[in-house]
Amino acid sequence: MKNTQRKAALSSQESRETMRIELIAPSIYNGKKIGKGFLYPPMSLLTIAALTPPQHSVSITDENIAEIDFDKDVDLVGISAMTASAPRAYEVAKRFRERGVKVVLGGIHPSLMPEEASQFADAVAIGEAEGIWGHILYDAGNGGLDRFYKSDTYPPASTIPAPRYDLLPRNSYWIKNMVQTTRGCPFNCNFCSVTRFFGGKFRTRPVKDVIEQVRSLKSKFVGFVDDNIIGNIKYANELLTALVKERIYWAGQSSVNVVRNLSLLKLLRKSGCKGLFIGFESVSDKSLREAGKSHNKAREYKEAIKILHDHGIAVEGAFIFGFDSDDKSVFDQTVDFCFASGIDLVQFSLLTPFPGTRLFEKLDRENRILTYNWSKYNMSNVLFQPRQMSPEELYEGWSEAYKQFYGGLPILKRLLTTLGKRTFLATLPLLVLNLTYRKRVYAKDGGYRGLHEDKITAPILSPYV
Ligand code: SF4
Known part of the structure; x- marks a missing residue:
């Protein structure tokens, strides 16, 4: 369909075809349900549903909590895939296409690997949906889908609609009320695809839209989904000031430099911030430099955690193992740091070369990638030949570090220390989260993220499919 013809039709509202649209989030665990967890x-998908004009009917299936109905009477299926769920997304697409249903694939993996995804779909949506979903619907309704849809620019964040929470059973999720305030990140760390997908500039949603959405959720607790809620300090000040009046509690993600701004810290506390997820990534400055994240300074971490605790904010830290600078001492160093700093929760990941990242390009060039089976790309498998240890040593070191941090005695010690500074009610969520992590880390079947499963992945020799 020619763009000019399509645009004219969209603007004059000629496109009145009614379609039944099914949006699907494929399972990230080999087609299995995860159940309630993190x-x-x-x-x-909630956002795409909100972007869908009202003449269409739209439904959502999240395969992580519900079965897909492959016989459902639908005209169009939209599937959003991450790298780990891409193989399952392709299977799901195949099943619907066999029945003659048109399938559009989108999300971070198809956007970064569009040629691969297009082998399994009628069309691939590249990038954010706001600028292209209307075009896709128009073309699907008029029988002429293009192979690829890509917006020329990043859509302004003011066009992000409030997600259609009414289409999913909210109670099936651990964090039921998520809100997005910004998109984009200027840092472009070498293992991360956020900058490539969302661009290198922070785009901010109008504060009044965010507050409206927070109010509509009618909940005392909200999770902010942004990669860095304080990425744009001026905007963060405006947003947090507005949040103070809402009298909610919230948790979100932030960069560690948040502690360098005392007035912002006070505002965080006043606005109800109870927990921050922070990408520390490594306790080694050398590894941080290698990751392109040298704005993080490992020597400042301990003090940063203390400052956040002093402001009543719990800290979950993300650490990655497997950088070329990491040798076998990295596991003990990291666990020792975590115990000494009093950090509340950790997420330990195995370095994962997601397609579309600079890390992937480097390891691929160096012929070090052990498998291109995307379903293993869940941050819990060794996927490439490490530089200073064997794949087995990397896997065992990571697994052992997790078990040490979430051992029974360390959890007890952590919570008793927290109880000394906070109320029982403020400590309770940390107890639940520590125990949930412990259950996963020690689970015999490896928990949903694949711990203890497929320790070292078998090579697959046909790249990119
Ligand atoms: S890891 Fe965080 S700081 Fe680095 S590019 Fe990704 S979102 Fe930005």
Whole structure:
């Protein structure tokens, strides 16, 4: 369909075809349901549903909590895939296409690997949906889908609609009420695809839209899904000031430099911030430099955690193992740091070369990638030949570090220390989260993220499919 013809039709509202649209988030665990866990709702699909004009009927299936109905009477299926769920997304697409249903694939993996995804779909949506979903619907309704849809620019954040939470059973999720305030990140760390997908500039949603959405959720607790809620300090000040009046509690993600701004810290506390997820990534400055994240300074971490605790904010830290600068001492160093700093929760990941990142390009060039089976790309498998240890040593070191941090005695000690500074009610969520992590880390079947499963992945020799 020619763009000019399509645009004219869209603007004159000629496109009145009614379609039944099914949006699907494929399972990230080989087609299996995860059940309630650390999960939050698939925000991208809730947003796409909100962008869908009212003449169409739209439904959502999140395969992580519900079965897909492959016989459902639908005209169009939209599937959003991450790298780990891409193989399952392709299977799901195949099943619907066999029945003659048109399938559009989108999300971070198809956007970064569009040629691969297009082998399994009628169309691939590249990038954010706001600028292209209307075009896709128009073309699907008029029988002429293009192979690829890509917006020329990043859509302004003011066009992000409030997600259609009414289309999913919110109570099936651990964090039921997620809100997005910004998109984009200027840092472009070498292992991360956020900058490539969302661009290198922070785009901010109008504060009044965010507050409206927070109010509509009618909940005392909200999770902010942004990669860095204080990425744009001026905007963060405006947003947090507005949040103070809402009298909610919230948790979100932030960069560690938040502690360098005392007035912002006070505002965080006043606005109800109870927990921050922070990408520390490594306790080694050398590894941080290698990751392109040298704005983080490992020597400042301990003090940063203390400052956040002093402001009543719990800290969950993300650490990655497997950088070329990491040798076998990295595991003990990291666990020792975590115990000494009093950090509340950790997420330990195995370095994962997601397609579309500079890390992937480097390891691929160096012929070090052990498998291109995307379903293993869940941050819990060794996927490439490490530089200073064997794949087995990397896997065992990571697994052991997790078990040490979430051992029974360390959890007890952590919580008793927290109880000394906070109320029982403020400590309770940390107890639940520590125990949930412990259950996963020690689970015999490896928990949903694949711990203890497929320790070292078998090579697959046909790249990119
Ligand atoms: S890891 Fe965080 S700081 Fe680095 S590019 Fe990704 S979102 Fe930005």
